[in-house]
Amino acid sequence: MNDALGRPLRDLRISVTDRCNLRCVYCMPKAVFGRDFVFLERDQLLTFEEIARVVRVMSAAGAHKVRLTGGEPLLRRDLPALVSMLSAVPGIGDLAMTTNGALLTREMAKSLAAAGLRRITISVDSLDDDVFRRVNDVDFPLARVLAAIDAAKEAGLMPIKIDMVVVRGLNESSIVGVARHFRETGHIVRFIEYMDVGNTNGWRMEDVVSGAEMRDAIGREWPLVPAEPNYFGEVAQRWCYADGAGEIGIITSVTQPFCGSCTRARLSAAGELYTCLFAGKGRDLRSLLRNGSTDAEISAAIGAVWSARDDRYSEIRSAATAGLKKVEMSHIGG
Ligand code: SAM
Ligand code: SF4
Ligand code: SF4
Numbered sequence: 001m002n003d004a005l006g007r008p009l010r011d012l013r014i015s016v017t018d019r020c021n022l023r024c025v026y027c028m029p030k031a032v033f034g035r036d037f038v039f040l041e042r043d044q045l046l047t048f049e050e051i052a053r054v055v056r057v058m059s060a061a062g063a064h065k066v067r068l069t070g071g072e073p074l075l076r077r078d079l080p081a082l083v084s085m086l087s088a089v090p091g092i093g094d095l096a097m098t099t100n101g102a103l104l105t106r107e108m109a110k111s112l113a114a115a116g117l118r119r120i121t122i123s124v125d126s127l128d129d130d131v132f133r134r135v136n137d138v139d140f141p142l143a144r145v146l147a148a149i150d151a152a153k154e155a156g157l158m159p160i161k162i163d164m165v166v167v168r169g170l171n172e173s174s175i176v177g178v179a180r181h182f183r184e185t186g187h188i189v190r191f192i193e194y195m196d197v198g199n200t201n202g203w204r205m206e207d208v209v210s211g212a213e214m215r216d217a218i219g220r221e222w223p224l225v226p227a228e229p230n231y232f233g234e235v236a237q238r239w240c241y242a243d244g245a246g247e248i249g250i251i252t253s254v255t256q257p258f259c260g261s262c263t264r265a266r267l268s269a270a271g272e273l274y275t276c277l278f279a280g281k282g283r284d285l286r287s288l289l290r291n292g293s294t295d296a297e298i299s300a301a302i303g304a305v306w307s308a309r310d311d312r313y314s315e316i317r318s319a320a321t322a323g324l325k326k327v328e329m330s331h332i333g334g
Contacts, residue, residue, distance in 0.1 A: 010264070016051070016070055017269050069098040104122070192251040285302070
């Protein structure tokens with residue numbers, strides 16, 4: 001199934017909750033996501049059965065990779081039960097999760113792995129505890145996330161990916177420290193350009209540290225050599241340490257967009273299907289799931305959305321796109 005620009009549907013990112021226990025300043029600024037922010041109610045969230053049904057239909061339409069995200073996915077009670085339902089869907093060859101690690105205990109990591117989770121990405125925005133707390137804005141200690149990484153390793157969820165979003169003036173001084181910490185561990189750090197997702201984080205182009213700057217900062221300490229992509233549409237540019245200490249990825253969504261190979265659909269916690277991270281509106285699938293529609297009808301609705309898809313926001317980002325109303329990252333899923 002190809003979209004209007006010839007891109008197949010391959011990956012599905014599922015936000016299982018719009019809530020989070022952290023308030024990273026670039027994602028859920030406290031001034032907006034404070035005490036009086038109205039999150040989704042329980043009955044507005046897709047149930048595990050509903051999520052699994054969408055995944056079955058999407059898998060039949062060609063999607064073979066699923067990533068659970070949010071908000072913070074581990075806030076959703078009994079997440080391993082969902083993992084086990086999804087890992088049983090025929091055609092889903094890759095099942096992964098992105099988490100901040102705050103709730104990833106050893107027991108949880110083991111249960112997720114036993115339920116069929118294949119890979120995990122844990123976000124770490126600094127190895128300096130002060131900076132880390134300043135980024136998450138709820139005084140959450142770095143040590144707990146490092147323990148979560150160990151728990152994931154013990155559970156066999158290797159290789160672990162570590163995501164670091166770099167914002168100028170906030171944590172750019174932590175780039176080399178993060179690279180240093182994870183060299184030789186087998187974990188793969190991906191350094192990510194700060195994006196203008198949603199309308200609440202106050203994004204400015206001046207705050208973006210380009211992938212080239214990040215690569216130069218790391219390369220000055222340890223020379224890097226480019227590596228081939230693992231597969232078509234891989235978003236991270238791969239670089240290996242010349243001394244054999246492992247690899248890193250650089251994700252340049254802003255300075256070198258990759259819309260041409262974007263094969264990702266996103267399902268929000270409320271059951272809307274989005275075809276771009278920067279979209280303003282999604283197609284409501286929840287009402288179809290709850291009004292007796294057949295799988296064929298749901299599949300036709302998804303097919304209609306995908307075949308009309310012509311999104312390429314990052315390629316056309318400009319002053320003209322700056323004022324557009326966009327969905328928030330915590331709602332759509334990063
Ligand atoms: N709460 C989980 C976590 O933080 O890993 C999963 C959801 S979070 C939205 C997924 C990823 O999106 C995280 O690695 C986060 O750093 C990244 N992210 C959030 N806002 C971003 C932004 N404005 N630009 C780039 N990446 C962002
Ligand atoms: Fe929460 Fe993840 Fe957003 Fe941070 S990046 S506020 S951990 S959803
Ligand atoms: Fe895909 Fe939209 Fe990002 Fe382009 S801007 S890579 S279409 S999610």
